[in-house]
Amino acid sequence: MRNATGQLRGQFIFEYIVPTGSTARAVLERDGYAVHELPFVEISRRKEDVLRYFPLLLLNSWRLRQLVRRQGASMVHLNDFYNLTGYVAKAFSLGKLRLVTHVRFLPQSLPQPLARTWRWLAERFADRVVCVSQAVRSYFSEAEKVQVVFDPIPETEQYPVAVVPILRHPTTVELLYLSNYIPGKGQDLALAAFKKAYVYNKQLRLSFIGGDMGMPRNREFREQLEREVQQDGLKQIVSFGSFVTDVEKAMKAADIVLNFSEAESFSLTCLDALYFGIPLIASDCGGPAELFENGGSGILVPNRDVGSMAEAIITLADDPQKRTQFAAASRIFVRQKFSPEATYLRLGRLYATVLTKQ
Template sequence: MSKVHLSAKPTILIIDNSRAVTGALNAIRSATDPLRTQYRFVYVLPAGSTGRAVLEQAGYSIHELPFVEISRRVGDLIRYVPMLLLNGWRLRQLARHEEATLLHLNDFYNLTGYVAQLLSGGRLRVVTHVRFLPQSLPQLLACTWRWLAERFADRVVCVSQAVQAYFSVTAKVQVVFDPIPETERYVVPVVPTPRHPATVELLYLSNYIQGKGQNFALVAFKEAYAQYPNLRLHFAGGDMGMPKNREFRQQLEAQVQAAGLEQIVTFGSFVQDVEAAIKQADIVLNFSESESFSLTCLDALYYGTPLIASNCGGPAELFENERSGLLVPNRDVAAMTAAITTLAVDTEKRRKFAMAGRAFVRQKFSPQSTYLRLGSLYKELVARQ
């Protein structure tokens, strides 16, 4: 008999579609890490996901399935339903092998859990986590996924109230915030401002994906830089191995070159040490067009770097506008420029925002409202078996 069958802890399968290390994958791992004393977690990822190495290094067991997502490509559309059924069957077999009674779908567009639940005769419990802002998705798909989640999931977990507003008012649909980091490696007694004597360093920490707002940030920065030449901007993130994301980054780099700002605006790859990157910046920007929550914003606040974010969903719930950060209208470049210049010239306001943001997120996103709440939800569903 294998070790998995000797474990006294209930086994939960975490099904995640991330083909790279994403905010969604980091968020669920941050929630499961402190719950490992109570539950055994097994992750199920797409075949070839680069997230596998990160999770294995953390000591998790990993399985892979050849997930197919709905896209505009004809081949994906043809394969979607057959692969959904096949992967649902494989997931059911995997749950049986791992003696798991609970499936946690780490976003509501992954429907394999419902197929596995059906094949189990309803014995498998399903938690559906909604990490996209459904209001921003094509509504034919979003409404279908909402109906399936409300009909078949035992619990629907929303990462913010902005997401919850899309669903029916029912006890099945609950808000569970993503956790803040548990520790700081580079602890500072007082938030250091200014962090750079001659420049004001802006950080845009996000994967290069259309809709994540780097294009707005670049235009706003160029306008602010014309007024304040001591500004600097650094973009950091990955392309997730996708050609369209590489093309997006290349477009941004071409705009910088055309403006002659290669020494002023720089580009980096995926950041391993998020805390260090954030603490080296004077201001963090996030001008995404749609965010259900935003771990980047949460991390900036937690680590004590002033934040400017767009009012695009979840970020508005992470801080208090004008007290612990600046919230600007979505896609409003003029407002973004004004916010950048306001914080860039006011070191005292940056200091106050940094300290207020640190205090606010530690109070609002306590263990009781994040991973402990998720653990209670697991306990309730496991007890039903």
């Protein structure tokens, strides 16, 4: 959202509301945005979250309604499909509050009783529903209010290159997996595929980079991967890093970017790799299939198919010329498909339509 709103600040005034204690506040304030905090609670299976969820939903919705009135805001944009505060705040306003809902998750991958409820609320009460991909859009009805607006590509490159070099490293082929350590994000599939590919090509190296978001389940997932690497004697071949802020630098140190997530509504990681010209191998898990041309600017492999993943790694690692071709083609493709007209300018027109609605 920050990439999109940054391009529209000459037309609209934006203020952000983030969860209490969010590290996003400092980033947004550095960009000059007014930032407010509310103690949002996500619904989960934990009993304490369930007990807190509905009272805080009502309280946060009332606070949101009051904040909207105090700041003179005309519209609320919910940047999460499952954030219901906007709907309740709209009820408190007797339907006067204008509401845009952004769907960034792949609803097909969510628990369906919840996903269908959120879909009904969005189609019934939001003025517009924004989907980040056609894969997400396919979950909804044909209602005109449901529209696809792609996420913007990065504005600039800090380390521009005229042509991506054929070989970044003289003796190794560096694979990068850039994603938070979350079950379902595909690191386990990538490791399994890498081990198969490494049998055929000892030049391969794999780096995982990401955070655990402070969640025990994610930390355990990373530790499980590290134990597997240790047991297989690959500690000098496979490395694990933490969250990085300079994504471009991390990607441009790699020869190939992998993304084998089991469900993605869009995948900014894939978009960044394509934009920066890093050859990409991604799973056919939703949104990534829309980001590039399979075989022309990247390789798309069947979802959860470790054998196909390994084969793609072997093929691309053995063909530096193909990597160079992919790098050049992907840079052109994403700049054309994710132009301002398809991204932030489209979002700006959507805002203007909602704000002029009587």
